[in-house]
Amino acid sequence: MALTTCPDCAGQVSDKAIACPACGYPMMQTKGKSAWPGMLGGVAGTYISAQAVVSIVLGSVMMFAFAAIMIAAIVS
C-alpha cells in the first residue's frame, strides 16, 4: 500500500482509496504520476454536475411557481 498526496487538501491518502478521507476528493481517476488529467476531470465533473443540479432545481421551482400562478389566476 503506497501513499499519495491529495491534490485538494495535500493530505496523505492511500493509492487504493476511492476518495480522500479528509476532504472527499475523488482519488480513483488519479493514476500514479499522471494526476493532472484526473484532477482536472474531477474538478470539471464536479462543476458540471453541480451546474446541472442547480439547473434542474431552478427549472422545477420555476415550473411549480408558474403552475401555482396559473392555478391562482384560474381560481380567482
Ligand SMILES: [Zn+2]
Ligand atoms: Zn483531501
